[in-house]
Amino acid sequence: MAETLLHMTGFQMKHGDSVEVEGRIKSSTDRFAIDLGVDPANKAVHFNPRFSQGGCKIILNNMVNTIWQEEVIEECQPCNKEDFTVLIKFCSDNFEIVVCNKNTLKFPNRSGMDTLKAFWIKGDIRVKSVKFNIQIN
Template identity: 30%
Template sequence: MALQLVAHVKIKSGGCIKVKGEVAPEAQSFALNLGQDESNLILHFNPRFDFHGDIRTIVCNSKTEGQWDTELREAEFPFQQGEETKICVSFDAEEITVELPEGQELRFPNRFGLEAADYFSVTGDLHVKSVKFK
């Protein structure tokens, strides 16, 4: 997966990371990662158009010291290849909320209980147009 963006910033709970981008016309998948660093993620948000045997599925997970935890899968899939999309990620010590297109929301447990994150990245088949940390 191509790395589109990496930000090393202090993101506090309650804030929102707004990502606006265009999904590649031949997209297989893309991912948003949030955590302490690449090996310690409170959220790996991975919409898969056709990737690793998953078709039109959102896979969420966390990672501790480079080891993946248990995946959660979401069948609702509001993304379209070749179209623009907006995603907003916010979190508190209990859970992470991902606001999806079409007013959908995905909730994932904050397995670390972190109140701040230092790392955010976007990888894969999403051409990032803007990222705002609010």
């Protein structure tokens, strides 16, 4: 995986909040990742599309104390491998992930986190926008 393209901290995502990433996948890109968590060693959700032979698989995972847990692999209709949109909604017991307005995936909140404080994008892509929808109490 390529080095970190974007790393953000200093926010607090709670249940019901979401983040939307819009970007462009370069033709040579075979994978990228979007992660949400509390620090580099503890990630609540790892969203990792992998492109090969015209297909697309999405790997979902989480990390606890630097140890990746069991991967969940989802087949999906690929985005056009150019422009993409990913919406990740943080629910109490899972993450709802909408990919290119085509695929809706659910991944359990295995670590039971109730607040997320860090966000990463890795890979050879161009990020057009990152929009957080965070409720202010």
